[in-house]
Amino acid sequence: MPNMSTKKVSMPEQEPNIRNKNFLEVALGYTEDMAKEEAQRCLQCKHKPCVAGCPVNVQIPEFIKLVAEGKFEEAYEKIKETNSLPAICGRVCPQENQCEQLCVRAIKGESVGIGRLERFVADWYMKNAQQREVKIKKSNKKVAIIGSGPAGISCAGDLAKMGYEVTIFEAFHTPGGVLMYGIPEFRLPKDLVKKEIDMVKKLGVEIKTNMVIGKVYTLDELMNEGYEAIFIGSGAGLPSFMGIEGENLNGVYSANEFLTRINLMKAYKFPDCDTPVWVGNSVAVVGGGNVAMDAARSAKRLGAEKVYIVYRRSESEMPARLEEIHHAREEGIIFKLLTNPVKIVGTDDGWVKGMECIEMELGEPDTSGRRRPVAKKGSEHVLDIDTVIVAIGQSPNPLITSTTAGLDSHKWGGIIANEETGATSKIGVFAGGDAVTGAATVILAMGAGKKAAKAIDEYIKNK
Numbered sequence: 001m002p003n004m005s006t007k008k009v010s011m012p013e014q015e016p017n018i019r020n021k022n023f024l025e026v027a028l029g030y031t032e033d034m035a036k037e038e039a040q041r042c043l044q045c046k047h048k049p050c051v052a053g054c055p056v057n058v059q060i061p062e063f064i065k066l067v068a069e070g071k072f073e074e075a076y077e078k079i080k081e082t083n084s085l086p087a088i089c090g091r092v093c094p095q096e097n098q099c100e101q102l103c104v105r106a107i108k109g110e111s112v113g114i115g116r117l118e119r120f121v122a123d124w125y126m127k128n129a130q131q132r133e134v135k136i137k138k139s140n141k142k143v144a145i146i147g148s149g150p151a152g153i154s155c156a157g158d159l160a161k162m163g164y165e166v167t168i169f170e171a172f173h174t175p176g177g178v179l180m181y182g183i184p185e186f187r188l189p190k191d192l193v194k195k196e197i198d199m200v201k202k203l204g205v206e207i208k209t210n211m212v213i214g215k216v217y218t219l220d221e222l223m224n225e226g227y228e229a230i231f232i233g234s235g236a237g238l239p240s241f242m243g244i245e246g247e248n249l250n251g252v253y254s255a256n257e258f259l260t261r262i263n264l265m266k267a268y269k270f271p272d273c274d275t276p277v278w279v280g281n282s283v284a285v286v287g288g289g290n291v292a293m294d295a296a297r298s299a300k301r302l303g304a305e306k307v308y309i310v311y312r313r314s315e316s317e318m319p320a321r322l323e324e325i326h327h328a329r330e331e332g333i334i335f336k337l338l339t340n341p342v343k344i345v346g347t348d349d350g351w352v353k354g355m356e357c358i359e360m361e362l363g364e365p366d367t368s369g370r371r372r373p374v375a376k377k378g379s380e381h382v383l384d385i386d387t388v389i390v391a392i393g394q395s396p397n398p399l400i401t402s403t404t405a406g407l408d409s410h411k412w413g414g415i416i417a418n419e420e421t422g423a424t425s426k427i428g429v430f431a432g433g434d435a436v437t438g439a440a441t442v443i444l445a446m447g448a449g450k451k452a453a454k455a456i457d458e459y460i461k462n463k
Contacts, residue, residue, distance in 0.1 A: 003040035006109025011116055020300050020331035023185040023268035027091075030120040032070070039068035041105060042112045049102040050114060055447030056083045056154070060099060060114055067117055076125040077132075079118060084157040085150065085196050085446065087126065088179060090119025091188050093443045094321055126192075131199055138204075139163040141460055144227040146213045146400065149177020150442045151233030151433025153200055154449030155456075160203035162457050167227075169211040174264060177235055178434075179442070181260040184294050185268035186301070214399035219407070219429060228463065229428045229456045232415060233449060234400060236434035240393040242286065246344025247390070251280060251352035255287070255295040255391035262298055275302055280386030282306045284355055286341055287391030288318040291439075293325065295389045296333045307333050308383065312340040312360050312373045336383070338362070340373065344388055355383045394439045404429075414438055422452030423459075430456055 012028040013019075019026050030038065042064040050060045058079055066075035079086045095101075095115035103111035141164050145152045148170040156166045174180050179193045201207065213219070219230055239254030241247050258277070262268055267275040283304045285296040288311035300307045309328065311318060314337055318325060329335070338360045345354040359379035362371035401409040408416040408425040415424060415431040422430040432448030434440055 002043060003037060005041060006105075008041075008110045008113040008116070009034050009038040011113075016327075016330035016332070019186065020297070021271070023298075023301055025189060026186050026327060029123055030116060032072075032124070035067055035072075035117060035120040035124075036070060038113050039064045039117055042068070043104055045104055049104065050099040050112075053099040053102040055098070055443050056089075056450055058083050058099075058118075063121065064112065064114070064117055067121060072121055072124045073129050075121045076129070079121060082450070083118075083446070084154050084200060085179075085442075086118050087122035087192050087196055088150075088188060089443055089446070090115050090117075090122055092183060092441075094441055096322065098443070126195055131202060134161065134203060136161060136204065137163050138165065140165065142167070142225075142227045143456060143460075144169060144222045144230045146230065146232045147171070147177055147234040147433075147435070148175035148197070148207055149233055149235050149433065149445065150179060151235075151435070151445035151449040151452075152177065152231065153197065154446040155231045155233060155432070155453045156205045156449075157200045157203060158450055158453035159456060160200070160205050162453070164457075164460075166205045168205060168207045169213050169217070169222075170207060170209045171212045171234070172264070173209050175207045175209060177233075181263045182256070182291070182294075184259065184262065184298050186297070187294065190263065190268075212399070214403040219400065219404045219426070223428065228460045229430065231422065231449070231452050231456060232400060232424075232429065232431040232435050233433045233445070234397065234435045235445075236394045236396045236413075236439045238395045238397045238413065239390065240395065241390055242341060242392065244341060244343055246346055246352070246355075247388075249344055249346040249352050249388075250350050251278075251386055252344060252388045252390070255285070255291045255389050256394055258295055258389050259291070259298065262302075267302065268298075271303070277302060278387075279304050280352075282308075282385040283387040283389065284308045284310050284336075284341075284383055284385045285389045285391055286310045287393075288313065288320055289391065289393075290320045290324055291394075292389075292391035293320050293328050293333075295391050297328055297331055299387070299389065300331055300333065304387070306385075308336050308385070309333055310336045310339050310341060310355075310357065310383070312338065313370060314338055314362060317362075317370045338373065340375065341388075342380070345382065352386050352388055353384075355385055355388060357381055357383055394434075396435045396438070400435075412438070418455075420451060421455035422448060423455060428459070430459075 433445030
């Protein structure tokens with residue numbers, strides 16, 4: 001019998017005043033009984049609306065039915081048919097805006113907890129099963145992948161299963177891209193990312209680190225090395241700044257730098273060891289997206305007494321996931337909404353000591369559909385802080401496009417690529433993920449990687 005409860009089975013979590021002092025995962029995951037109970041809420045709709053909302057086309061009702069029957073390993077294999085990184089997607093995908101948004105159960109209550117079930121299945125498999133050996137007939141055709149983030153890993157995994165010799169060129173010393181350096185440990189444990197990447201390596205994918213393409217090799221040089229095609233999944237790692245006075249002061253970070261330092265320098269082990277990342281007593285994070293929430297919650301965990309989210313619109317315009325906003329509030333993050341920085345104030349020796357702000361009010365909608373913030377005269381004030389973290393967006397690094405003749409890009413830096421195939425203006429070169437769209441979600445990048453893998457296969461076969 002279906003479970004007709006209108007509410008999802010609750011996910012156990014650490015208490016807010018405990019978790020805001022450590023980097024352990026906030027959500028603790030389902031037990032087997034919880035997972036089966038939640039899976040029984042799925043109505044097994046014949047038209048499967050949830051699948052249409054998944055960028056990698058996971059057969060959602062099918063894997064959930066297997067969970068309800070207690071067939072967890074089979075459920076994992078079903079997910080893996082189309083999703084290379086289920087443990088990651090179960091944690092960081094915005095399911096509420098994708099598969100769960102289209103769930104029939106959401107019409108008269110809460111949707112089925114698709115993301116929670118995907119996480120459970122992946123975690124259960126890693127703990128209780130062994131990866132099955134995949135027999136692959138190699139084609140001796142070589143493909144190069146630039147970047148080992150979600151787009152590159154997804155593309156590499158699919159191409160490896162097709163028989164291609166795949167080499168990933170990663171600029172950092174640790175593979176994983178944004179999964180390793182951009183998402184905090186308390187949302188996505190690094191050991192888990194390493195396990196997911198190891199599973200892709202077992203398919204025969206080679207990963208070369210410390211390879212900054214555009215410096216070590218150009219794309220043309222890779223082609224001359226015998227690669228039949230190249231996929232660019234280099235992400236969007238170039239931070240945006242506000243362009244206001246004081247952004248060069250000591251104590252000002254981009255969110256990209258701040259989170260990268262924490263993840264790759266293992267500051268998330270604080271307070272069990274000294275952290276190499278400096279955080280003051282009072283921190284202002286400028287922005288309202290998921291990255292801003294990640295930075296604010298990380299600063300709190302590193303010992304900051306007060307952490308502010310400074311956002312120029314209201315909460316309803318915030319692009320961050322509702323869950324992230326909720327968790328941040330629970331953990332003591334202070335929200336300064338309808339507030340815009342105009343100047344960062346420094347000490348005589350060049351350190352941050354405050355931020356001049358002005359209050360805003362919402363006017364007419366802009367081109368994005370959100371109401372445009374307008375400054376309120378006479379509302380200027382100073383926020384006493386000693387650290388500023390700027391989280392207002394990122395764009396692709398121009399290194400590859402600036403060193404590659406014939407590779408067209410937008411003025412803002414994104415590579416111009418076909419939405420369905422990832423094909424670029426340069427023959428044999430494909431691109432996808434944040435390198436094309438600018439900063440977006442993990443699952444959209446994975447979807448782009450899968451589409452490109454299919455297109456690369458067709459290109460090489462017809463070459």
